[in-house]
Amino acid sequence: xxxxxxxxxxxxxxxxxxxxxxxxxxFGTPGRDHIPLxxxxxxxENARETQGIYALVYWITLAVFLGVEGLLVYALFRFRRRGDxxxxxxxxxxxxxxxxxxxxxxxLLVLVMYVPSCQAIRFHQGKPPSANPLIIDxxxxxxxxxxxxxxxxxxxxxxxxxxxxxxxxxxxxxxxVIHSLWFPxxxxxxxxxxxxxxxxxxxxxxxxxxxxxxxxxxxxxxALMQMDITVRPQAEFDAWIAGQKAPADPASMAxxxxxxxxxCIACHMTMQNDKTVLHMNGPNLMKVASRKRIxxxxxxxxxxNLKLWIHDPQHVKPDAxxxxxxxxxxGPGQPDPCCRDVQIGNCLAPETVDQLVSYLEMLK
Amino acid sequence: MATATxxxxxxxxxxxxxxxxxxxxxxxxxxxxxYGVSAFTLFIVGGIEALIMRMQLMGPNGTVVSAQTxxxxxxxxxxxxxxxxxxxxxAGFFNYMVPLMIGARDVAFPRLNALSYWVFxxxxxxxxxxxxxxxxxxxxxxxxxxxxxxxxxxxxxxDFWILGLQILGVASMMAGVNFIVTILNMRAPGMTxxxxxxFVWMTLVVQFLVVLAFxxxxxGLVFLMFxxxxxxxxxxxxxxxxxxxxxxxxxxFGHPEVYILxxxxxxxxxxVLPTFSRKPLFGAEFVIFSGIAIGFLGFxxxxxxxxxxxxxxxxxxxxxxxxxxxxxxxxxxxxxxxxTIWGGQLRFATPMLFALGFVFMFTIGGLSGFMHAxxxxxxxxxxxxxIVAHFHYVLFGGSILxxxxxxxxxxxxxxxxxxxxxxxxxxxxxxxxxxxxxxxxMHFLGADGMPRRIYTYSxxxxxxxxxHIETIGAFAIAASQLIFLYNYITSRTRGKxxxxxxxxxxxxxxxxxxxxxxxxxDRIPPVTSSRPLFDxxxxxxxKAPPGRDDGIHIPPPSYWPIIVGLGITMIFGGAMTIPAHGxxxxxxxxxxxxxGTFGWVFQPGYGYxxxxx
Numbered sequence: 001x002x003x004x005x006x007x008x009x010x011x012x013x014x015x016x017x018x019x020x021x022x023x024x025x026x027f028g029t030p031g032r033d034h035i036p037l038x039x040x041x042x043x044x045e046n047a048r049e050t051q052g053i054y055a056l057v058y059w060i061t062l063a064v065f066l067g068v069e070g071l072l073v074y075a076l077f078r079f080r081r082r083g084d085x086x087x088x089x090x091x092x093x094x095x096x097x098x099x100x101x102x103x104x105x106x107x108l109l110v111l112v113m114y115v116p117s118c119q120a121i122r123f124h125q126g127k128p129p130s131a132n133p134l135i136i137d138x139x140x141x142x143x144x145x146x147x148x149x150x151x152x153x154x155x156x157x158x159x160x161x162x163x164x165x166x167x168x169x170x171x172x173x174x175x176x177v178i179h180s181l182w183f184p185x186x187x188x189x190x191x192x193x194x195x196x197x198x199x200x201x202x203x204x205x206x207x208x209x210x211x212x213x214x215x216x217x218x219x220x221x222x223a224l225m226q227m228d229i230t231v232r233p234q235a236e237f238d239a240w241i242a243g244q245k246a247p248a249d250p251a252s253m254a255x256x257x258x259x260x261x262x263x264c265i266a267c268h269m270t271m272q273n274d275k276t277v278l279h280m281n282g283p284n285l286m287k288v289a290s291r292k293r294i295x296x297x298x299x300x301x302x303x304x305n306l307k308l309w310i311h312d313p314q315h316v317k318p319d320a321x322x323x324x325x326x327x328x329x330x331g332p333g334q335p336d337p338c339c340r341d342v343q344i345g346n347c348l349a350p351e352t353v354d355q356l357v358s359y360l361e362m363l364k
Numbered sequence: 365m366a367t368a369t370x371x372x373x374x375x376x377x378x379x380x381x382x383x384x385x386x387x388x389x390x391x392x393x394x395x396x397x398x399y400g401v402s403a404f405t406l407f408i409v410g411g412i413e414a415l416i417m418r419m420q421l422m423g424p425n426g427t428v429v430s431a432q433t434x435x436x437x438x439x440x441x442x443x444x445x446x447x448x449x450x451x452x453x454x455a456g457f458f459n460y461m462v463p464l465m466i467g468a469r470d471v472a473f474p475r476l477n478a479l480s481y482w483v484f485x486x487x488x489x490x491x492x493x494x495x496x497x498x499x500x501x502x503x504x505x506x507x508x509x510x511x512x513x514x515x516x517x518x519x520x521x522x523d524f525w526i527l528g529l530q531i532l533g534v535a536s537m538m539a540g541v542n543f544i545v546t547i548l549n550m551r552a553p554g555m556t557x558x559x560x561x562x563f564v565w566m567t568l569v570v571q572f573l574v575v576l577a578f579x580x581x582x583x584g585l586v587f588l589m590f591x592x593x594x595x596x597x598x599x600x601x602x603x604x605x606x607x608x609x610x611x612x613x614x615x616x617f618g619h620p621e622v623y624i625l626x627x628x629x630x631x632x633x634x635x636v637l638p639t640f641s642r643k644p645l646f647g648a649e650f651v652i653f654s655g656i657a658i659g660f661l662g663f664x665x666x667x668x669x670x671x672x673x674x675x676x677x678x679x680x681x682x683x684x685x686x687x688x689x690x691x692x693x694x695x696x697x698x699x700x701x702x703x704t705i706w707g708g709q710l711r712f713a714t715p716m717l718f719a720l721g722f723v724f725m726f727t728i729g730g731l732s733g734f735m736h737a738x739x740x741x742x743x744x745x746x747x748x749x750x751i752v753a754h755f756h757y758v759l760f761g762g763s764i765l766x767x768x769x770x771x772x773x774x775x776x777x778x779x780x781x782x783x784x785x786x787x788x789x790x791x792x793x794x795x796x797x798x799x800x801x802x803x804x805x806m807h808f809l810g811a812d813g814m815p816r817r818i819y820t821y822s823x824x825x826x827x828x829x830x831x832h833i834e835t836i837g838a839f840a841i842a843a844s845q846l847i848f849l850y851n852y853i854t855s856r857t858r859g860k861x862x863x864x865x866x867x868x869x870x871x872x873x874x875x876x877x878x879x880x881x882x883x884x885x886d887r888i889p890p891v892t893s894s895r896p897l898f899d900x901x902x903x904x905x906x907k908a909p910p911g912r913d914d915g916i917h918i919p920p921p922s923y924w925p926i927i928v929g930l931g932i933t934m935i936f937g938g939a940m941t942i943p944a945h946g947x948x949x950x951x952x953x954x955x956x957x958x959x960g961t962f963g964w965v966f967q968p969g970y971g972y973x974x975x976x977x
Contacts, residue, residue, distance in 0.1 A: 007712040010793055011720065018728070018804060025808050035826035037813025039744045050740045057738055061731040068727055072702055076720070079641070081709040088902065089709050094647035098703070099696070106695040110688045113738065117688075118681050120740035125677040177511040178607060180672060180747060184813045188743020191673045193608060194510060195601025198674035215747040215815040216672075217504045219511055220431045223818030298822075318431035 002083035008076050015073050022062055032185065036211040039184045043210070044202040046124060046187030053120045057113055064109075124188065128201040130167035136160060138172045140179030140192035142218060142321060143225040144283045144296040148275065152241050155273045157283030159228040159291050162204055163237035169201040175279055180216035183229050189215050204231040211297075220319035226297030244273065244287050248363065255359025262348055262356060267322070270363055281321060289364040295320075306357045310348070380921075388921035390474035391882055395481050396460030397778065400771075402485055403452035408845070409492070410444035413437045415842055418802075422835040424823045434819035435502040436521070440492075442505030443525065446625065447532050448488045450759065453767045454628035455484070455536075458543055458567050461774060464873035465561045467552025467891060469884045472545040474919040475964065476538055482929030484535035490937050491528030494521060501525035504817065506618065507588075509599035509610040514592045523592060523940035526585045531936045533578045540574035543567060552872065554891035558652075561871045561894070562645060565652045566631030569659045570624050576663070577620035584613030593943050608673060615666035623662045625759060626726075627655055629766025630697060633719045636769050637701055639867050640716035641708025644895060647700045654693035654700075661690045671742045680739040687737040694730050698723060713867070714788030718769035721796050725761025729754055732807065747817075750810025756803045765795070768848075775852075776866045780878045781859030787851040794844030801837025805830035870898035875908075886912035917970055924964040931957025 029040050042051045137148040147160050162168050172181050174192035181200060182189035190200035214225035232240065248271060259270060267282035277284060288294070291301055295317055299305040313322040348356075386394060417437050420426040429437065459477065463470055471477050494500045499521040503512040512522045547568045551560065560568075587598035588610065597603035599610050638645045645651060667675055667683040675683075701723050710716070732754040736742040745751060768791075776782045814827045821827050865874040873880075875889045875897050887908040889896060899905035934953025941949050 003710065003712050007717060007789070010796075011724065014724070014796065014800065018800065021804060025811065029808065029812065030826065035812045037825065039748075039811050039813055047744075050744055053738055054735070054741050054744075057735050057741065061734060065728065065731055068698060068702070069724060072705075072720070072723060075702060075705050076710060076712075079705060079708050079710050081711050085709050088642045089707055091644055092646060092703075092707060093644050094650065094700075095703075099647050099650045099700075102699045103692060103696055106692045110691055113734070114685060114688055117684055117738040117740065120738070121677050121680050121684075124740055124743070125680070177516050178508055182815075184744065188740065189672050189746060190743075193601075193673060195606065196608070196674070213813070213815055213818075217435075217508075217511070217747075217817040219516065220435060222435075223431065223815075223820050 003080040008073075008080065011073050011076060015069050019066060019069075022065065026058065032210075037184045037213060041185070042187070043185045043206045044187055044204060046202045047185065049120050049123050050187060053113075053116050056116060060109065060113060128167045128169050128199075129203065133167040133169040133201060134162060135169050135171065136162075137197075138170050138181055138192065139279065140172070140174040140176075140181070140214065140218070140225075141283075142176050143214070143221040143317065145179075145181070145214075145225070145227045146279070146283065148278060149241075150275075152245060153274045154241065154244055155275065155278055155284045156244065156287065157291075158226070158293070158296050159230070161230045161232055161237055161240045163234045164207055164231050165203065165205055165234075167201055167203040169199060171197045172200055173197045177218045178216045179214045179218045179225065181212070181227075182215045183210055183212040183227075185210045186229070191216055204229070207231050207233065209292075213297075221317045224296060224298045224317050226293075228292065228297060243290065243364075248286065252359060252362035255355060255362065258352060258355045259359055262352060264356070270359075285360065285363060287363055289361050303357050303361060306360055307353055310353050310356060385921065387926055388923045390470075390478045390919050390922055390925070392459045392463050392471050392474065392477060393778075393880065393882075393884075395477055396456045396458075398456075398481055399452050399459055399484070400456030402481075402488070403449050403456060406444055406488055407449035407453070410441050410449055411842060411845065413441040413444065415838055417441065418835040418838040420819060421821075421831050423832065424821055424825070424828050426820055429819070431819045432502065435504075435817070436500035438817055439501045439504050439507075439525070440495075443491065443501065443529075444488075445759070446505065446621070447529065448484075448491070450625045450763050450767070451532075451536065452484055454570070454625070454763075455480075455539055457563075457628060457632065457767070457770050457774070458539070458570075460778065461873060462543060462546060462564055462567055463550070464777070464876065464880060464884055465564050465871050466547065466550060466555055467872045467885060467888050468546065468550035469888075469916060469918060471542055472550055473542050475922050475925050476542050478922065478925035479929055480535045480539040480542065482926045483538070483932055484532060486929055486933035487528055487531030487535060490531060490933055491524055494524035494528075497524075499524065501528075506611075506614050508614075509588060509591070509607045510601070512588060512592075513599055514595075515600065520940055523589070526589050526592070527936045527939055530582060530585055530589075531933055533582055534932060534936075536574050537578050540571040540578075543571045544575065547571075552888050552891050554896075558649065559891060559894045559896075561631075562634035562648060562651055562655075563628075563631035566627045566634070566655050569655050570627045573620045573624050573627075573659050573662065577617045577624070580613055581617035584610055584617065587613075589939065593940065608670070611670050611673065612666070615669040616663070618669065619666045620659070620662040622755075622758070623658055625763050626766075627658070629722060629763045629770075630655065632766050632770035632773070633701065633722050635871065636715045636719040636773050637704045637723075639773075639869050640711045640713060640719070641705045642711075642868070643704060643708045644870070644898075645700070646703035646706075647696075648894060651697055651700050654696045657693040658690060661686060661693070665690060668737060668739075668742070671739045672746045684737055684739050688734065691730065691734055691737075698727055698730070713772075714783065714785055714792060715769045715773035715867075717789065717792040718765050718772060721792065722762060722765040722769060725757055725765060725796075725799070729757030729761055732757060745810055747815055748810035749806040749814045749816055752816050753803050753806030753810060756799075756806070760799055760803065768792075768795070771852075773867070774873070775855070776859075776862030777873055777878050777880070779856050779859070780862055781855055781857075782862050782866055783855040783859055784851050787847055791844050791848045791851065794840055794847065798837045798840030798842075798844060802834045802841060803837075805833050865897070868901075870895035872896055875900075883916045883918050888913070919970060920968065922964070922967055924960050924967060928957055928960035928964060931955075931960055 032038055032041055042048045135150055139146040145158050148155050172190045172192045174194045179192040180189045186202045190198055209230045212227045267280055268285045269277040269280055270285045273284050273286040294301050295309055309316050313320040420428040420434055499519045501521045501524055503522050510516045590596040591598050597605040599605045599607050634645050634651055664686040667679055668687045736745045772783055772788055809827055809830050862878045864877050872889055876885050889908045890906050892905050893899050900907050931953045935950045938949025938953055
């Protein structure tokens with residue numbers, strides 16, 4: 001009995017479809033406008049270095065895929081049982097020359113990729129190319145990023161601005177669990193390990209705003225720990241620094257009392273953003289109104305969203321360390337966070353929330 | 365006469381049935397089936413966990429489960445599939461097949477074998493019981509400290525995970541020792557090491573990996589347990605501990621573990637491809653040596669899981685070298701498999717389809733693995749869906765397809781009947797297509813920057829399309845497993861009668877009846893080559909004479925293993941109640957363990973099968 005062709009066609013189709021997808025993807029994938037975290041379109045020398053070695057490995061592995069799997073599928077067609085065989089096929093037990101040959105060929109192919117890989121390591125993990133990089137101390141927190149510019153004695157959270165063309169050197173650490181700092185457009189990631197401070201550097205050259213996300217699982221709201229890097233010309237960067245360092249608007253002082261009285265002050269600073277307020281429990285809010293997003297990149301910075309966030313942080317961000325029930329308990333059985341979290345006993349009246357929001361809106 | 369008093373009645377009688385006979389069994393074949401059925405049940409549990417995750421991720425802003433539930437699901441999916449599905453499915457094959465393939469009548473320590481199974485089962489039940497307490501483990505399947513430490517997780521969820529893994533580790537260690545002794549000491553006369561089937565070789569390598577790798581995670585978990593329960597500071601950075609120590613210990617175990625998962629499947633494929641090509645395995649000694657080389661190298665690559673932690677250029681250059689070198693023995697295996705089918709007379713029966721699927725898919729997993737062996741590339745791919753794609757190509761496209769090949773291949777030996785070929789082919793194609801729909805796009809999502817272990821994403825991220833496709837693929841995989849189950853169950857009564865050698869096999873398991881008698885072989889078959897049965901059938905090699913040996917030695921059933929297993933589980937599981945309630949559960953477990961051991965040592969460990977009277 002001859003073997004049916006259906007399985008052969010099946011393997012051939014799978015082979016062709018996977019091959020086409022493999023070849024198509026790096027060229028067909030949409031750009032950063034559609035996929036903000038894409039790794040395909042590198043923007044710094046680091047990312048391009050990675051892309052270079054990746055291209056080499058991509059083509060070699062693709063060739064191996066086409067060659068080996070192609071051979072496999074071909075063998076299925078050629079050596080399927082025809083039904084007229086009278087005896088078992090020739091019983092070949094092996095071929096030493098062939099074995100040594102393909103072992104050496106594989107070793108050679110591996111070395112072809114290993115050598116440039118080592119060069120890439122030397123590049124990425126060598127000293128930053130600038131004698132005077134912009135240093136930013138990064139602390140991963142559950143679940144936001146704290147950034148500190150020692151050069152300007154400036155603390156901020158989740159969103160950073162850097163000048164075009166100057167090498168940025170991040171010193172990455174954490175104070176709770178392990179996180180990972182990653183701006184895909186700029187190159188590889190670096191884990192934020194508590195108890196260690198580790199470098200990551202790149203030189204941003206393209207103006208624009210780029211997204212990043214925590215990539216080491218860090219607990220309930222790992223998915224909601226995002227960040228932004230904005231590359232601006234030197235003059236705009238200087239202006240941004242000046243704005244961040246400017247003292248608070250006196251007009252906003254009126255709202256500070258409510259902010260303090262509501263307990264927010266226990267974790268958030270709105271009057272200072274220098275190194276004396278590093279590692280507070282919550283992100284620094286001195287210039288919160290200047291940020292595009294709140295809650296570590298997950299909500300647009302609008303009054304409605306601020307209200308939503310203050311009203312029920314746990315709903316927006318599961319297990320968030322912020323626990324401020326914001327509504328009055330309107331009656332038994334109501335699903336208000338105030339009723340749910342009775343042990344907190346710190347219910348904020350709706351008008352208090354409104355006042356807090358307008359206060360935060362003034363912190364430009 | 366001593367023999368008479370120690371011979372239990374069933375050893376002379378017909379096959380025993382009923383629940384009690386399964387609880388007290390020490391027969392390697394029954395234990396193999398127990399392992400297989402338990403592991404497949406847990407495979408389904410892990411699969412359901414995966415389906416819920418895929419439903420959550422089908423579109424942006426999913427609302428199927430909460431963040432906390434999702435995190436527990438991926439933790440338990442990984443833990444279940446690795447420790448409670450793939451490993452014990454492999455163990456099922458070791459148990460059933462190894463004694464048959466080496467011409468032995470049982471494993472070296474049959475009651476220890478039963479104990480391994482019961483400890484495994486209790487360990488699996490223990491970890492999964494955490495769902496009933498509402499605190500399933502949720503720190504990820506590698507549970508990095510400090511997230512898994514007392515500062516990161518305050519509930520008992522991680523305690524269930526730590527202690528459960530310790531229990532499962534005890535089971536694996538006992539089985540490891542048992543199979544090493546069995547393979548080295550119990551082979552039929554004439555079966556030299558180099559005449560052993562490749563599956564047995566891979567089993568031997570796996571057992572050495574188990575015995576050498578599990579103590580490392582045991583240490584890592586003991587530290588973590590002491591940190592959590594008794595206030596030590598091994599991994600607490602504020603007190604001078606180091607979270608990276610945990611990662612080193614975990615992955616020094618964790619990478620050999622990967623080979624513990626894949627080598628059994630490689631062994632199965634090395635049996636199936638030759639049978640259905642009607643040729644010997646091409647370069648068998650190279651395949652065997654490659655397996656050993658993979659086992660050795662597997663201990664020297666662990667830091668490639670940690671490139672992003674910043675170990676420095678020297679570590680990265682060294683570990684990327686060892687990692688890339690693993691590609692060499694792996695490629696040698698793949699070339700030899702292709703050379704095996706080259707020039708053969710291929711029959712596309714279901715076991716062959718799965719074995720070919722294994723070679724096809726595992727190759728892809730190997731190639732993507734090579735990509736992140738390059739540290740620079742790894743820094744972009746680490747902890748994204750690209751990694752998820754890679755290890756599913758290795759563990760599903762590799763291990764699971766290989767294990768299915770084994771199930772279809774040896775089912776007639778287990779059951780005496782063949783599984784339905786048409787349903788088998790449907791199962792295979794649905795699985796293969798569903799698998800590729802689910803996991804191939806994950807490469808794309810990884811390149812698109814989607815981190816793994818996120819319970820939600822927004823429309824804005826641009827990840828919706830491929831996630832949608834993946835969820836459809838996942839349901840195709842799930843549906844095809846139902847076809848498999850139907851086929852498995854109905855073929856037991858409706859399948860074609862297999863006879864002892866349905867596939868024209870070459871190895872000893874086909875030399876005895878299907879299913880084999882409790883004593884495996886009426887007479888131990890003579891072995892003169894690596895393909896004894898093939899030589900008997902085609903080259904006139906000597907066969908065993910008809911009839912049955914006198915006084916065949918088989919162990920009597922025993923309920924002591926399950927009691928000892930219960931004791932061990934209570935000793936470990938009770939540890940988490942020590943800080944709050946004192947050591948009473950562990951102490952009770954210890955006394956059960958002691959009583960069980962006492963009964964065990966005083967039970968006669970031998971009986972006899974009926975002779976040729």
